[in-house]
Amino acid sequence: MDYDLHIHSALSPCGDDEMRPTNIVRMALLNGLSLISVTDHNSVSNQQAMAQAAKTYGIAYWYGVELQTKEEVHVLGYFRNEADVEGFDTWLRTVRDTTVNRIDHFGNQYLLDENDEVLGQETDSLILSLSAGLNECVAQIKKAHGNVVLAHVMDRKNGILRQLAFIPKNLNFDGIEITQTDQRETLIASYPWLSKKTFFLNSDAHRLIDIHDAGQTMSEEEIEAFWRNEP
Numbered sequence: 001m002d003y004d005l006h007i008h009s010a011l012s013p014c015g016d017d018e019m020r021p022t023n024i025v026r027m028a029l030l031n032g033l034s035l036i037s038v039t040d041h042n043s044v045s046n047q048q049a050m051a052q053a054a055k056t057y058g059i060a061y062w063y064g065v066e067l068q069t070k071e072e073v074h075v076l077g078y079f080r081n082e083a084d085v086e087g088f089d090t091w092l093r094t095v096r097d098t099t100v101n102r103i104d105h106f107g108n109q110y111l112l113d114e115n116d117e118v119l120g121q122e123t124d125s126l127i128l129s130l131s132a133g134l135n136e137c138v139a140q141i142k143k144a145h146g147n148v149v150l151a152h153v154m155d156r157k158n159g160i161l162r163q164l165a166f167i168p169k170n171l172n173f174d175g176i177e178i179t180q181t182d183q184r185e186t187l188i189a190s191y192p193w194l195s196k197k198t199f200f201l202n203s204d205a206h207r208l209i210d211i212h213d214a215g216q217t218m219s220e221e222e223i224e225a226f227w228r229n230e231p
């Protein structure tokens with residue numbers, strides 16, 4: 001399956017206002033993708049609408065989120081069941097900063113339905129870090145039967161190597177996100193045990209035009225192995 005598992009909807013403050021469920025799904029199909037996930041910052045409030053739009057248009061969907069931990073590390077969480085993501089949301093709301101988002105400065109945080117209609121705004125500022133640390137965030141994703149992927153590990157301000165300067169071996173994660181194919185080799189040279197993890201190359205799209213074309217592929221077997229935590 002050709003995938004892109006790191007896309008932001010207009011709920012993320014940095015996500016373009018046109019990043020709405022049906023728009024995202026239609027662009028993904030146009031690009032030849034068959035599996036997607038929207039991973040908004042510190043919120044899962046658009047997940048139901050995304051899953052519904054994906055179902056309507058016949059593209060596989062994983063529920064997703066991109067957490068910003070207390071250490072400012074970005075961690076992706078994936079879930080396969082609506083009940084699991086709802087359970088996770090209950091915890092997430094207890095560790096989110098309730099400072100009100102400044103729309104004029106950070107952008108809209110649209111709550112959307114599956115037909116791309118705006119239902120309102122998330123008022124909590126999603127750009128701020130959670131009060132939970134990396135270990136707790138990972139543990140809570142796991143507790144909700146989710147899988148954990150460390151986001152853009154070698155890149156950008158919030159990759160784990162920028163924030164912590166190393167990847168802890170005892171952290172219970174399942175996958176690693178890279179932004180260039182050759183980063184896999186570089187990472188395994190420093191951390192040989194990473195060869196047992198699943199590697200992903202996603203777009204981190206904040207605009208429709210940045211959603212990946214087909215080309216990053218996982219077989220059904222690789223996907224099942226990822227969910228069984230045995231790549």
Ligand SMILES: [Zn+2]
Nearest residue numbers: 066074151158
């Ligand atoms: Zn990120």
Ligand SMILES: [Zn+2]
Nearest residue numbers: 006008066204
């Ligand atoms: Zn992102």
